[in-house]
Amino acid sequence: MISNPSRGSLPLLFLGLGFAVLMGMAAALGRPAFLAPFVGLIGLLVLFVIPARLAFWSILVVSMVLVGPVMYFAKLDSARWVPPLLTLALYVPLAAFVLRPKKPTMDAGWPLWLFILAMFVVVAVCSTALSSPMVGEVAVASRAYFAFWSVALALAVGMLGPRDMALAWKALLVCAVIQLPVALYQYLVVAKASSRLSPWDAVVGTFPGNMEGGGASHGMGIFLLIAMAAVLSLWRTRQIHRGLAILVLLSILGSLGLSEVKAAVLLVPVVFALVYYRELLQRPALSVGAVLISVALMGTLLLVYENTFYANRGMTLSGKMPTSPLEAVKNQLNPEEVHSRSEGGGVVVSRAARMADWWQRSVRYGDPFHALLGYGIGATQISSIGTGELVRQFPYPLDMTSTNVLLWETGVIGHVLLMAVLVLAGMNCAGSARSPLVPVEHKALLEAAAAGLMIYAITLPYSNFALRAAPSQFLMVFMLGYSAYWWRVVRLGSLIRAAGPALAPQDGSENNTKTDMARKHATPRYLHG
Numbered sequence: 001m002i003s004n005p006s007r008g009s010l011p012l013l014f015l016g017l018g019f020a021v022l023m024g025m026a027a028a029l030g031r032p033a034f035l036a037p038f039v040g041l042i043g044l045l046v047l048f049v050i051p052a053r054l055a056f057w058s059i060l061v062v063s064m065v066l067v068g069p070v071m072y073f074a075k076l077d078s079a080r081w082v083p084p085l086l087t088l089a090l091y092v093p094l095a096a097f098v099l100r101p102k103k104p105t106m107d108a109g110w111p112l113w114l115f116i117l118a119m120f121v122v123v124a125v126c127s128t129a130l131s132s133p134m135v136g137e138v139a140v141a142s143r144a145y146f147a148f149w150s151v152a153l154a155l156a157v158g159m160l161g162p163r164d165m166a167l168a169w170k171a172l173l174v175c176a177v178i179q180l181p182v183a184l185y186q187y188l189v190v191a192k193a194s195s196r197l198s199p200w201d202a203v204v205g206t207f208p209g210n211m212e213g214g215g216a217s218h219g220m221g222i223f224l225l226i227a228m229a230a231v232l233s234l235w236r237t238r239q240i241h242r243g244l245a246i247l248v249l250l251s252i253l254g255s256l257g258l259s260e261v262k263a264a265v266l267l268v269p270v271v272f273a274l275v276y277y278r279e280l281l282q283r284p285a286l287s288v289g290a291v292l293i294s295v296a297l298m299g300t301l302l303l304v305y306e307n308t309f310y311a312n313r314g315m316t317l318s319g320k321m322p323t324s325p326l327e328a329v330k331n332q333l334n335p336e337e338v339h340s341r342s343e344g345g346g347v348v349v350s351r352a353a354r355m356a357d358w359w360q361r362s363v364r365y366g367d368p369f370h371a372l373l374g375y376g377i378g379a380t381q382i383s384s385i386g387t388g389e390l391v392r393q394f395p396y397p398l399d400m401t402s403t404n405v406l407l408w409e410t411g412v413i414g415h416v417l418l419m420a421v422l423v424l425a426g427m428n429c430a431g432s433a434r435s436p437l438v439p440v441e442h443k444a445l446l447e448a449a450a451a452g453l454m455i456y457a458i459t460l461p462y463s464n465f466a467l468r469a470a471p472s473q474f475l476m477v478f479m480l481g482y483s484a485y486w487w488r489v490v491r492l493g494s495l496i497r498a499a500g501p502a503l504a505p506q507d508g509s510e511n512n513t514k515t516d517m518a519r520k521h522a523t524p525r526y527l528h529g
Contacts, residue, residue, distance in 0.1 A: 052093055052159040059086045059151060060168060063474040064175045068206040069182070072215065080208060083470040084147035091150045097159050106499070108492035111484055113424035114156070120417040121145065124410050128376035136386020137378030141409070144467040145377050148477045155481025156488070162442060165482055169230060169445050172475070173248055176227035179205035179220060179255040187258045200309055203259040207471050219465030219472035221264030224252045225271050226452035226475065232275045233444035233451075257301055260309045262325045263462050265301040267455060269294040274451035302326070347395045351461065354400060358407050374411035380404070399468065403461040419457050422476075425483040426453035432486040437493040446486060449479040 063083040070079040124145050128138060154160065186203045190211050201214030207223075209215015231248050234240035256265060272294035280287045305325045331337050337350035349357070362371040379388040380398035390398055390408060399405045406415040429450035433443045456466055456476055465472035 050093060052097065052154065053164060055086070055090050055093060056151070056154065056160055056164070056168075059083060059090065059474060060171060060478075062086060063470045064172070065178070065206055067470050068204065068208045068216075071208045072204065072210060075210065077210075080470065081143070083474065084143040087147040087150045088142075090154060094150055094154050094157070094159065097154075098157060106492065106495055108488040108495065110156075111425070111428050111487045113421045113428065113480075114484060116417055116424065117149070117421050120410070120414060120421065121149075123373065123414045123417060124377050127373040127410055127414070128378075130373070131376035131379070131389075133376050133378065134386050134389070136383070137381055137388050138376075138386070139378075140381050140383040140386050141378030144405075144473070148473045151474065152477040152481035152484065155478070156484035158485065158488075162439070162485075165485070166441055166445065168478065169448075172223075173227055173230060175206065176224055176255075177248055177251040179224065180251040180258075182206055183220075183255045183258045200258075200260045205255060205259070208469055216465050216469035216472065217259050217261055218263070218463035219469040221256060221259060221261030222267075222455060222459060222463075222465065223471060223475055224255055225264055225267055225455060226448065226479075228252050228268075229271050229275055229451040230445060230448035232272070233448045234441070236275070237440055237444040239441045239444050253297065253301070257304050260305055260325075262302075262305065262329055263459065265298055265305070265325075266329070267459075268298045268301070270455070270458075271451060274454060275447060349396045351401055354396070354398075354404050355461070358404065362407075370411065372411045372413050374407065374409045374414060377409050379409050399464050401461050402459075402464050402466045405464055405467050406460070415460070419460060421480070422453045422457040425480050426450045426457070428487045429453065429479075429483045432483070432490045435486075435490040435493070437490055438486055442486065446482070449482050452479050453483070 067079050067083055070076050155165065183203050183205045186205075187200065190202045191200050201217060202209070202211055204215040204217045205220045207216040207220040209217070228249065231240065231245050231252075235242070235245045269291060272290045276287050276290045279290075302325055310324060310328075332350045333352050334350055335352040335356040338347065338353050361367065375388075375390055378386065379390045381388045382391055382397065382399070388398075398408055403415060406418060410418075427450070429446045432438055433446040433450070438446065452475070456479075460466065466476055467473070
């Protein structure tokens with residue numbers, strides 16, 4: 001027997017019945033467009049109740065493991081939209097979390113880089129509004145400029161706790177190991193069957209790409225470097241088993257050896273230096289040993305590249321066979337390296353030549369507005385939804401590097417602001433790692449995040465993965481949110497210590513229940529444990 005519904009549930013019951021009737025009437029009309037508002041409303045309601053942990057892990061798994069293989073093996077390019085749509089959807093539970101009623105607590109404040117990030121978004125919006133943007137190109141560019149920041153903000157406000165963040169780092173190390181078997185298949189099967197001059201470009205691991213034209217191998221290489229920094233930091237603080245650390249490091253080196261990512265290999269000593277910089281004065285022997293090991297690894301990988309990738313195949317920008325990977329790097333640093341492509345047509349332009357071209361058009365010829373603010377987001381983007389206004393004006397792609405994208409779309413101001421965000425957040429990580437309030441495991445991971453954010457900053461002129469590849473975008477915002485979370489923890493601890501006399505008992509007793517309760521309520525709930 002069904003009991004009578006309570007008075008409070010009757011309005012909800014009638015509302016649900018009315019919604020179902022209207023949705024049924026819309027479906028009966030046979031027009032899918034009429035159902036769109038109802039589906040969107042249902043999706044919006046689901047977003048308000050979805051657990052933050054589920055949303056975060058969905059974004060991590062889809063971005064790092066699923067979207068790349070779907071694009072690569074299933075040749076479904078539209079799959080690149082899934083991670084940004086998930087991160088855009090995260091703004092809904094994020095807003096609900098921030099706006100929910102809370103007990104008065106002591107405010108920890110926010111790191112400076114978050115305000116600089118807000119300035120970066122404002123510059124991008126203003127630059128776009130002043131450049132008569134097209135809807136399509138703005139929609140495409142939103143994947144890089146607006147979507148993924150929700151992950152950083154969600155971590156910063158405490159939607160996830162330290163345990164989830166530590167588990168996320170471990171999941172990233174698992175992803176680093178997964179790169180090896182995937183890269184091995186791509187090298188032995190896909191690349192061997194390719195007739196391109198550089199078939200090894202098809203080795204991208206689980207990062208986005210395609211079998212014929214390559215993909216985000218640069219992003220995979222930088223991700224492996226950050227995973228290497230995490231393993232070294234955990235190993236140094238004895239937070240990881242030696243055998244597991246060796247397994248992860250060997251997997252990383254194997255993937256780097258198969259993918260031919262020269263810049264990533266050249267940055268191996270930089271990773272070691274960023275991880276072991278504190279031992280430079282305290283334990284110089286260890287520092288020297290670490291540097292020697294890193295240089296040996298770099299030299300070994302470059303030797304493998306020379307004997308494997310440059311012995312029989314490969315072309316420099318001038319159309320001649322390169323003799324070594326270092327010669328290929330030298331060509332990219334030559335501002336005069338421009339030649340017509342014999343394979344597929346078009347023009348091949350070195351990274352330095354692209355920068356020189358921007359300087360000549362925007363600065364030398366006197367275009368201060370576009371030099372400072374750019375042409376608006378999406379101006380360099382090539383997409384079936386919307387192509388940027390600058391694409392047809394140049395014989396070569398403008399979005400080869402993040403620096404090129406930022407300079408053309410947001411100008412010098414936008415580029416400087418984003419670089420400042422990465423550098424300041426990295427410095428915050430290094431500072432938080434020295435605090436006694438941070439557990440040892442997270443101290444090690446903060447040092448890895450500091451190294452990773454610095455690497456992102458210095459590789460903006462190298463490739464476009466920070467703004468184009470979903471796994472790289474997720475990794476960047478994850479480290480930024482991780483930095484903000486622990487900065488707030490350390491900052492709040494300092495404020496509580498500074499407020500100690502105000503919270504101290506007047507009678508001089510050390511164990512005072514009221515004082516302990518005051519300290520507890522001065523700390524936001526998400527910062528406990």
